[in-house]
Amino acid sequence: MSVHPQLWRRCLRSPTTKVIAVIVVVLIIFHNLPLRDFGFFSREKIIRISTIPDPPKHPIDQLIYKQRTRYQELLKRQSKSPKEAITNYKLRYKRDPPPGFADWVRYALQQNSTIIDDFDTIEKVLHPFRQLEPGHLESRIESARRTGSRLQTVSINNGTSLLAGLPILESLKDVLPSLPDMTFLLNELDEPRVIGSQPDKDDISFHDYGRRPSWTKLTASCQKTDNGELEGQQKHPYFLESITNSLDLCRNPGYEDQYGMFTSPCTFVGTEGLVPVFSVARVSTMRDVLVPGHDYHNEGFLNKDDVDFRNFTSKENKLYWRGSNTGTYASSQMKWETNHRARFMLKVRNNTDLFDVGMTAYIQCDWNVCQAMEKALGLPPRADKNASFKYKFVMDMDGNGYSGRFYRLLQSNSVVFKQTLVEQWHDERVIPWVHYVPVTVGLDEIEDLVKFFLTEGTRQAEEIAAESTSWVQAALRPIDMTIYEYRLLLEYAALFKKTS
Ligand SMILES: *[C@@H]1O[C@H](CO)[C@@H](O)[C@H](O)[C@H]1NC(C)=O
Numbered sequence: 001m002s003v004h005p006q007l008w009r010r011c012l013r014s015p016t017t018k019v020i021a022v023i024v025v026v027l028i029i030f031h032n033l034p035l036r037d038f039g040f041f042s043r044e045k046i047i048r049i050s051t052i053p054d055p056p057k058h059p060i061d062q063l064i065y066k067q068r069t070r071y072q073e074l075l076k077r078q079s080k081s082p083k084e085a086i087t088n089y090k091l092r093y094k095r096d097p098p099p100g101f102a103d104w105v106r107y108a109l110q111q112n113s114t115i116i117d118d119f120d121t122i123e124k125v126l127h128p129f130r131q132l133e134p135g136h137l138e139s140r141i142e143s144a145r146r147t148g149s150r151l152q153t154v155s156i157n158n159g160t161s162l163l164a165g166l167p168i169l170e171s172l173k174d175v176l177p178s179l180p181d182m183t184f185l186l187n188e189l190d191e192p193r194v195i196g197s198q199p200d201k202d203d204i205s206f207h208d209y210g211r212r213p214s215w216t217k218l219t220a221s222c223q224k225t226d227n228g229e230l231e232g233q234q235k236h237p238y239f240l241e242s243i244t245n246s247l248d249l250c251r252n253p254g255y256e257d258q259y260g261m262f263t264s265p266c267t268f269v270g271t272e273g274l275v276p277v278f279s280v281a282r283v284s285t286m287r288d289v290l291v292p293g294h295d296y297h298n299e300g301f302l303n304k305d306d307v308d309f310r311n312f313t314s315k316e317n318k319l320y321w322r323g324s325n326t327g328t329y330a331s332s333q334m335k336w337e338t339n340h341r342a343r344f345m346l347k348v349r350n351n352t353d354l355f356d357v358g359m360t361a362y363i364q365c366d367w368n369v370c371q372a373m374e375k376a377l378g379l380p381p382r383a384d385k386n387a388s389f390k391y392k393f394v395m396d397m398d399g400n401g402y403s404g405r406f407y408r409l410l411q412s413n414s415v416v417f418k419q420t421l422v423e424q425w426h427d428e429r430v431i432p433w434v435h436y437v438p439v440t441v442g443l444d445e446i447e448d449l450v451k452f453f454l455t456e457g458t459r460q461a462e463e464i465a466a467e468s469t470s471w472v473q474a475a476l477r478p479i480d481m482t483i484y485e486y487r488l489l490l491e492y493a494a495l496f497k498k499t500s
Pocket residue numbers: 039040041110111112
């Protein structure tokens with residue numbers, strides 16, 4: 001087995017803060033770009049439903065129309081005051097908001113948060129922990145921090161934290177004094193940690209499930225029929241309609257040999273017990289608590305050259321992708337073709353009329369497997385990050401975890417085609433068919449998608465590119481991550497104060 005040590009590190013995303021880089025990016029975005037008004041704007045004006053034929057005839061137009069309508073409703077219904085937000089919270093969740101909520105609303109409004117009420121992701125990820133008594137929660141966290149590796153224990157006491165340099169604490173530094181005392185566990189790996197299939201277990205231990213198939217373990221909690229097949233699976237429409245369905249492992253048995261994390265994850269150190277661990281991404285059956293990935297705004301992914309003002313019409317009529325084969329550890333014991341990035345390459349690389357794709361590095365693989373992949377898929381030179389700006393369409397796929405280039409691609413005035421199986425903090429606010437074109441894991445429809453947006457859908461493509469570019473500045477800013485974290489931590493701290 002010969003893994004290049006430097007490349008092996010790619011399995012682990014470095015937790016080191018690039019605080020200065022983030023500040024620089026923010027300064028550049030908000031002060032140095034005279035070409036564009038990055039101030040807050042009335043969102044209702046941005047999106048144009050009117051260019052979709054009414055009633056929409058093509059199935060893709062129907063999907064765009066449906067999602068744009070949903071998007072406009074989302075933007076319109078947000079509360080305008082703490083009082084209104086508290087009323088909406090009670091209606092939605094049938095309980096009082098956590099202590100400090102009114103201050104949170106004031107802060108979010110002051111920071112021009114486009115979203116005030118729609119934080120169901122927080123509700124979903126904390127739900128399993130609402131059943132646990134505070135004492136059990138505390139002892140499980142203590143047990144996990146004793147036995148788990150690559151977990152950071154973060155304590156906030158009297159409005160400060162002794163740890164320095166963690167992105168989440170940098171992000172929260174202005175609001176720390178408003179947060180109650182608490183302790184949480186932060187996952188340092190790209191891959192999620194909490195399988196949660198033994199929710200009653202109080203001793204938390206982590207096991208190494210890396211480099212071998214994980215599907216059976218990850219779908220153990222799904223409902224099964226008498227002969228052991230997943231229940232509730234459904235035949236999916238050709239074009240992807242609902243992200244909720246596509247992300248749901250239980251409904252998609254076909255994923256078993258189509259995605260790196262299921263066939264041979266690079267690293268996977270998980271626990272069967274149920275304990276809150278903060279992670280940046282997870283698959284649907286896991287119980288990690290989702291926090292924003294700060295890599296999105298780091299220097300390596302988003303910098304001043306990464307804002308593109310090229311006229312969409314003048315860009316090349318192709319879908320572009322460059323990247324490495326991350327997603328699996330490709331050993332001799334597995335079929336490397338099951339890696340999602342490799343499958344994408346195999347599917348589209350010969351169709352050079354519509355696609356310009358290339359695998360530019362082979363890492364996380366046994367030597368002979370690296371060789372086999374390179375022989376089958378080729379090895380073009382690495383490309384500039386901004387090379388994608390030349391193209392109308394750009395592909396974005398998960399690696400070992402989420403793809404850190406997503407926000408850069410969204411704001412590049414090209415149309416992002418996205419294939420993903422991981423849930424993230426932003427799932428309620430980045431809307432398929434409005435901000436990007438969702439692609440199935442099977443990839444059957446990908447050629448027809450490109451063809452549609454090159455012919456009858458050119459107008460819609462230009463609008464998606466423009467909308468996603470401005471949405472990054474409106475709803476995916478570093479401050480939007482702070483606002484999410486602030487609210488999450490109020491809810492999280494309240495779990496430990498239950499009176500029953
Ligand atoms: C919020 O929007 C208002 C009105 O456009 C603007 O004056 C203010 O500077 C914005 N505040 C922040 C923090 O972006």
